[in-house]
Amino acid sequence: MSTVVLLAITGLGLGALYFLVASGLSLIYGLMHVLNFAHGSFLTLGAFLGWMVADRIDATSWLGFAVSMLVGAAIGALVAALTELLLIRPLYERHIEQVLVTVGLSLATVALFEGIWGSDPRFIRGPAWLDETTGIAGARIPNDRFVVIAVAAAALIAILLFLRHTRYGMIIRAGVENRAMVTALGIDVRKSFTLVFTLGGAAAGLGGVLASHYFGYVSPSLGGSLLIFAFIVTVIGGLGSLTGAAVASVLVALLQQFANYYLSGTGDFVIVLALAAVLLVRPTGLMGARA
Amino acid sequence: MSTTPTNGSEPVLVVEHLAAEIDGQQVVEDVSLTVPSRGITAVLGRNGVGKTSTLRGILGLIRRTGSVTLAGERIEKLPTYKIVQRGVGYVPEDREVFAKLTVAENLRLAERTSAPRRELVDALFPDLVARRDQMAGTLSGGQQQMLSLGRALINENVLLVVDEPTKGLAPRIVNEVADALIEAAKTVPILLVEQNLEVVRRLAGDVVVIESGRVVHTGDAVALLDDDDLTTRLLGVHADTDSDTDTTTEVAR
Numbered sequence: 001m002s003t004v005v006l007l008a009i010t011g012l013g014l015g016a017l018y019f020l021v022a023s024g025l026s027l028i029y030g031l032m033h034v035l036n037f038a039h040g041s042f043l044t045l046g047a048f049l050g051w052m053v054a055d056r057i058d059a060t061s062w063l064g065f066a067v068s069m070l071v072g073a074a075i076g077a078l079v080a081a082l083t084e085l086l087l088i089r090p091l092y093e094r095h096i097e098q099v100l101v102t103v104g105l106s107l108a109t110v111a112l113f114e115g116i117w118g119s120d121p122r123f124i125r126g127p128a129w130l131d132e133t134t135g136i137a138g139a140r141i142p143n144d145r146f147v148v149i150a151v152a153a154a155a156l157i158a159i160l161l162f163l164r165h166t167r168y169g170m171i172i173r174a175g176v177e178n179r180a181m182v183t184a185l186g187i188d189v190r191k192s193f194t195l196v197f198t199l200g201g202a203a204a205g206l207g208g209v210l211a212s213h214y215f216g217y218v219s220p221s222l223g224g225s226l227l228i229f230a231f232i233v234t235v236i237g238g239l240g241s242l243t244g245a246a247v248a249s250v251l252v253a254l255l256q257q258f259a260n261y262y263l264s265g266t267g268d269f270v271i272v273l274a275l276a277a278v279l280l281v282r283p284t285g286l287m288g289a290r291a
Numbered sequence: 292m293s294t295t296p297t298n299g300s301e302p303v304l305v306v307e308h309l310a311a312e313i314d315g316q317q318v319v320e321d322v323s324l325t326v327p328s329r330g331i332t333a334v335l336g337r338n339g340v341g342k343t344s345t346l347r348g349i350l351g352l353i354r355r356t357g358s359v360t361l362a363g364e365r366i367e368k369l370p371t372y373k374i375v376q377r378g379v380g381y382v383p384e385d386r387e388v389f390a391k392l393t394v395a396e397n398l399r400l401a402e403r404t405s406a407p408r409r410e411l412v413d414a415l416f417p418d419l420v421a422r423r424d425q426m427a428g429t430l431s432g433g434q435q436q437m438l439s440l441g442r443a444l445i446n447e448n449v450l451l452v453v454d455e456p457t458k459g460l461a462p463r464i465v466n467e468v469a470d471a472l473i474e475a476a477k478t479v480p481i482l483l484v485e486q487n488l489e490v491v492r493r494l495a496g497d498v499v500v501i502e503s504g505r506v507v508h509t510g511d512a513v514a515l516l517d518d519d520d521l522t523t524r525l526l527g528v529h530a531d532t533d534s535d536t537d538t539t540t541e542v543a544r
Contacts, residue, residue, distance in 0.1 A: 184383065
């Protein structure tokens, strides 16, 4: 029983990280039809700068931890917005080129991060409480899991509230459904492109800081390794669906954790099988609108 | 009520030598037409001759060449949203309401000014008022058409561009839509694509007939529809019979 609880909560924590990456990917693809391969770089940069700032303040203090999350989200948002404005926008409606630019950016930034911080992982510390465990039904759960889950849940709620209750949120939802019709109502839909990049970048940067605590280190490849699973989550959840991304994040991470434990480390393989199954049975994903 | 005071004789829209393509395929060859500042101008023609593409070309929703002048200003170089901001209400073929937005959200999204005409839309389409919080995707075909019209009428416009508003609707709803268009036309000129010739007879002043992406006839609507030979030759149908069966499939749920 305690093993199941440990696997479930660890899986939820991992799912929370997937969601923070996949939410932006899904919204960006849904609205702009761009698969953003540079999304992992927003995460990695958020993680590194968050770690640096926390280190300056005091990595073991709650203040340092809180500020690192803010910095991670802010730098993710800023870099994502600049990426959209400087690289994606000039290639308006040229989707292949847009995707290639993001691929190039992801390769270049990983090399850049390696140049600055080296390619070896840097092990990080946080407030002592995060390294302790809490007992639930006999399982000893690392406390950082709870923080990751709570922050991701808060991010989900914040993005949902934004989408439901603001005019820009409404434009994004409408644009995911039918972008041409949004412009035919007199709305400059490109403004919302920058916005979804900014939102997605903030979530990814925040995810970077949390991922570095979840795994205990930062490295230039941190974003890339999470991005692969976030892509799978995005496809399974349905491109463009935020709740789909949330549900699929949890499903994929749980499946991965349990398969890794009970099926002798086949978690990644099982995820790919699940992806294939979803693509065969329901190509638009669990909550995707249409092909 | 019109936002720009026209002196009544200036046409609101002048299209000259419009050509348009979709994915490299020429769908409009050479269309020139004029929409007067009053009344309803109907674009007619058989299926697939480029009527919808003409409207989409005017709005910049597809790649086009030629000149388009709206209320005296050249707009053919402008992106769609800027054309619409100059006072065009667009009611597309197949309604294109946002299925996952509520009725109220669909209308709010369309509001371009701080003084939207909500009372007018509510008065025209009382059905929508009761369904404000319903997802637009769950509305019947007729209600979706009302919503699509409501989105165009919520702003004061200099021109409405309306594409096959009665397509696929039950006869009773067709009449309601026609009534709404007549009401709207009292304050704003309308460029209308319509297959139902009875509706055209009720609504239209001028007609423009398109064949293979070119204008082949312009003139008075009733004069055309009264001329059996001409109607048969241009539209392939008899004006008095309900022969446009391919467009009357009920899609209402």
